[in-house]
Amino acid sequence: MVRFLESTVRSQQLRAALLSIAIFALLLLLYRYATAPVAPPQFADPEYARLMGGKGQTTSGLPTLEQMGTAILKHLSDPFYDNGPNDKGVGIQVGYSIARVMLGFSLAALVAIPLGFAIGMSPLLYRALNPFIQILKPISPLAWMPLALFTIKDSTISSIFVIFICSVWPMLLNTAHGVASVRRDWLNVAKTLEVGPGRTALRVVLPAAAPTILTGMRISMGIAWLVIVAAEMLVGGTGIGYFVWNEWNNLSLTNVIFAILMIGVVGMLLDMVFGQLTRLVDYQD
Numbered sequence: 001m002v003r004f005l006e007s008t009v010r011s012q013q014l015r016a017a018l019l020s021i022a023i024f025a026l027l028l029l030l031y032r033y034a035t036a037p038v039a040p041p042q043f044a045d046p047e048y049a050r051l052m053g054g055k056g057q058t059t060s061g062l063p064t065l066e067q068m069g070t071a072i073l074k075h076l077s078d079p080f081y082d083n084g085p086n087d088k089g090v091g092i093q094v095g096y097s098i099a100r101v102m103l104g105f106s107l108a109a110l111v112a113i114p115l116g117f118a119i120g121m122s123p124l125l126y127r128a129l130n131p132f133i134q135i136l137k138p139i140s141p142l143a144w145m146p147l148a149l150f151t152i153k154d155s156t157i158s159s160i161f162v163i164f165i166c167s168v169w170p171m172l173l174n175t176a177h178g179v180a181s182v183r184r185d186w187l188n189v190a191k192t193l194e195v196g197p198g199r200t201a202l203r204v205v206l207p208a209a210a211p212t213i214l215t216g217m218r219i220s221m222g223i224a225w226l227v228i229v230a231a232e233m234l235v236g237g238t239g240i241g242y243f244v245w246n247e248w249n250n251l252s253l254t255n256v257i258f259a260i261l262m263i264g265v266v267g268m269l270l271d272m273v274f275g276q277l278t279r280l281v282d283y284q285d
Contacts, residue, residue, distance in 0.1 A: 025116070028065065038080070063254040071254045072261075086246060087195045088238065090259070094266055095222025096238040101224045104163025108220065111212065113169045117201065120209070126176065134144035141166035142228045145234055155235035157227065166227045167220040174216025178209030210281040224266045240266075 063071070079091030119126045141162045148158035182205050190200045232241025240263055248257035 004189045006155075010025070027067065031062075034065045052072050058196040061253070063257065064234070067254050068257065069285045073257050075255075075258060085167050085237075088243075090240070090243065090262060091237060094262060097225075097228050097232065097240045098241065098266070100159050101163055101228050102223070104160040105167045105217075105221060105224050107160075107219065108164045108167035109171060111164075112171035112216075112220075113175050116172045116213075116216075118226055120176040120179025121201075121205070126180075133169070137169045141223075142230055144230060144236070146256040149235070154235055158241075159231045159235055162231050163224045167224045170219040171213070171224065174219070175213045178196065178212025178216075179205055183214070207281070211278055214274060214278045214281060217270065221270050221274055222267065225263075227271060229263055 006030045075090045079088040081087075119129060144162055144165050145158060148161045148244060149155065152158050152161065186204050186208065187200065190204050195203070228239065229241035229244070231240035233245045236242050236245070240259060244256055244259045244263075247259060
């Protein structure tokens with residue numbers, strides 16, 4: 001029975017992989033068709049045709065697959081070069097962005113998880129803080145950027161603050177929900193055994209709430225990576241968001257598309273890390 005289930009799972013994984021490859025190939029074909037050169041319109045008047053660019057072939061303006069392949073090889077062959085403030089490799093730019101995200105995310109975790117524990121274990125504290133959470137939670141993180149720049153007066157620290165403020169809420173609410181959802185039977189057993197509050201929190205509540213807490217951290221990381229790109233576009237300097245904006249100002253659409261792909265790949269890898277961590281602490285009743 002176990003072998004049959006394992007074989008079924010492997011078969012499903014193989015089919016899913018083949019389907020993903022087929023979809024990817026279809027997307028490449030559609031992109032190649034969209035960027036293929038087309039014949040220009042024919043004009044009766046040759047002079048008018050020359051004025052309208054009637055010679056040769058026209059394109060959609062998007063880079064072709066060959067141009068994208070060349071750009072990808074160029075950037076990945078030397079991702080850590082540094083030729084000055086406005087000319088750094090994509091590896092350095094991504095590194096700056098990840099460093100800001102990790103710092104802001106870590107600060108948010110230090111605040112959100114202990115506070116979420118307190119809120120989850122105290123209905124009174126939850127009712128007292130819930131109005132403030134509900135007011136602050138819907139505010140766009142980028143709306144805090146002007147205030148941060150005015151008060152902090154440092155673009156890098158302001159970006160980290162924006163990551164902090166957008167990462168707090170999913171972690172806080174998921175931690176509070178996970179702690180509040182711990183089975184009363186387990187807590188009653190701990191009381192019966194005269195286990196202290198601190199040990200109960202570490203040995204009973206934390207393991208039970210860990211999957212929900214990590215889910216909140218996973219959501220926060222996705223939002224943080226989303227926000228840092230927009231924040232770096234606003235403040236400039238370094239980072240993958242600044243790289244996108246700088247390449248757009250240089251009218252290099254090929255590099256812009258490459259940077260978009262890099263943002264997606266890095267975001268996927270970060271999500272996969274938290275997905276694996278969630279599986280490690282998950283359990284079946």
